[in-house]
Amino acid sequence: MLNLFYKKNNNVKIIDVLNLLKLKNNFKNHKLKINDIKDIYTAKKGDITFFHSNKYKNIISKSKASFCLTSKNYIKFIPKSCKPLVVKNVLLSLSKITNLFYPNSVNDNFDSNVSIFSNSKKFNNIKLGNNVMLGKNVKIGRNCLIGHNTIIESNVQIGNNCSIGSNVIIRKSIIGNSVNILDGCIVGKKGFGFFPNGKKNVKYPHVGIVIIEDNVELGCNSVIDRGSLSNTVIGMNTYLDNQVHVAHNVKIGKNCIIAGQVGFAGSSTIGNNVMIGGQAGISGHLKIGDNVKIGGGSGVINDIPNNAIIMGYPAKEIRKFIKENK
Numbered sequence: 001m002l003n004l005f006y007k008k009n010n011n012v013k014i015i016d017v018l019n020l021l022k023l024k025n026n027f028k029n030h031k032l033k034i035n036d037i038k039d040i041y042t043a044k045k046g047d048i049t050f051f052h053s054n055k056y057k058n059i060i061s062k063s064k065a066s067f068c069l070t071s072k073n074y075i076k077f078i079p080k081s082c083k084p085l086v087v088k089n090v091l092l093s094l095s096k097i098t099n100l101f102y103p104n105s106v107n108d109n110f111d112s113n114v115s116i117f118s119n120s121k122k123f124n125n126i127k128l129g130n131n132v133m134l135g136k137n138v139k140i141g142r143n144c145l146i147g148h149n150t151i152i153e154s155n156v157q158i159g160n161n162c163s164i165g166s167n168v169i170i171r172k173s174i175i176g177n178s179v180n181i182l183d184g185c186i187v188g189k190k191g192f193g194f195f196p197n198g199k200k201n202v203k204y205p206h207v208g209i210v211i212i213e214d215n216v217e218l219g220c221n222s223v224i225d226r227g228s229l230s231n232t233v234i235g236m237n238t239y240l241d242n243q244v245h246v247a248h249n250v251k252i253g254k255n256c257i258i259a260g261q262v263g264f265a266g267s268s269t270i271g272n273n274v275m276i277g278g279q280a281g282i283s284g285h286l287k288i289g290d291n292v293k294i295g296g297g298s299g300v301i302n303d304i305p306n307n308a309i310i311m312g313y314p315a316k317e318i319r320k321f322i323k324e325n326k
Contacts, residue, residue: 004155005172006102006207008036014067017048020100021093023085034067037094037101039229039249048097051077052090055285069093091204092195098205098229105205108190111135111153111171129166141177156188159214172226176214176236184221187212191225191248191266204228206248219244219260228266235272247284259296271306280315295321 015030017023035046040056043049043065050069051060057077060068068082069090078084087093099106117134124142132146135154140146144158147166152158156170159177164170168181171188181187193204208227212234218224219242226232227249234246235254245263246252252264253272262276265284274288277296282288287303294300295311295318304310309318312325 003102003207003209004157004174005209006105009101009103012101016100017067017085017097020096021085021087023087027083037098037229038065040065040068042230048085049082050090050094053285069097089195089197092197092202095195095202095204098207102205102207105207106203108206111151113154114151147183153188165220173210173212173224175212176216178215179212180217182218182220182222182242185218185223187218187224188226189223191228193228193248193266208232208249210234213238213254216240222246225250225266241278253290 012034014027014032014034015025018025034048038047038049040049040051040059040063043063045064045066047065048067049063049065051074052071060077061079063079063082065082067085068078069085069087070078071090072086075084114133114135117132123140126140126144128146129148131149133151137155138152139157141158141160143160144162146164149166150164150168153171156173158175161178162175163180165181165183167184169186173188188210190206193206194201206226206228208229208231210224210226210232213236215237216234217239219240221242222240222244224232224246225248230249232246232248233251235252237254238252238256240258241260243261244258247264247266249267250264252270255272256270256274258276259278261279264282267284268282268286270288271290271292273291276294279296280294280298283301289304289306291307292304293309298311298315299313300315310316311318312321
């Protein structure tokens with residue numbers, strides 16, 4: 001997908017990457033261009049990706065990427081079609097390379113191009129509250145409502161029949177049709193991504209976006225972080241209650257119901273028809289199956305198979321939980 005929100009450096013060569021990471025040049029063609037930096041799910045020929053965990057060894061084995069940042073312990077998992085670039089700190093190196101492709105992407109400053117918008121005739125039958133601010137190239141479908149003091153930053157796309165509440169901030173997002181975003185939501189801010197490096201934390205650039213599919217509802221004061229390399233996605237007909245936090249790269253499936261104050265840590269995948277009770281927490285890099293039910297207040301720290309009903313901390317099968325807590 002074309003990145004609507006960050007301009008990519010299209011002249012990155014393998015020698016630029018090697019010099020930046022202080023690696024030896026073992027390439028005959030050091031002027032070879034690299035197309036982009038991508039996660040291992042979406043990387044294609046000509047791209048560079050990264051691999052630093054056994055959890056993803058089956059995925060990296062099928063990767064079509066031409067280059068891969070990794071450490072010496074994981075070289076054996078890299079396919080022959082992919083050239084490993086061995087570094088000491090994979091994530092720190094990843095941050096440097098992402099900045100090379102997307103300069104200044106580490107910043108998450110406000111959009112200086114927004115201005116108060118009152119000419120609703122520019123769009124097809126939309127109603128605006130007071131002090132609505134829009135950036136450049138914003139696209140809004142027909143029959144939409146936008147509440148007071150809401151800010152929609154440049155290049156955001158909003159579908160038809162959407163209702164955007166008051167005091168909402170939307171940036172770096174694509175929103176489908178018939179979406180309701182209630183008061184106080186923040187959609188598309190950067191995720192909580194940084195790497196401890198001595199006495200200074202190094203921020204990680206977030207060049208992904210938020211994709212909200214049709215018929216989704218976001219409750220009041222919910223926060224949806226945009227992705228780092230991949231996108232954060234909320235599936236069709238999924239409803240989030242108030243004060244829900246969805247971290248970067250999270251994928252939530254279709255027809256899910258998420259109660260208040262649930263938190264999703266980064267890069268977890270939630271299946272379809274999942275129900276989660278209030279104040280539950282989902283750890284990062286997990287896979288939650290379809291038709292799963294998670295009790296309120298639970299702490300999920302492991303993958304959950306399809307059709308499971310779980311509760312507690314650490315979350316376990318409901319019958320085991322009840323037996324242990326009689």
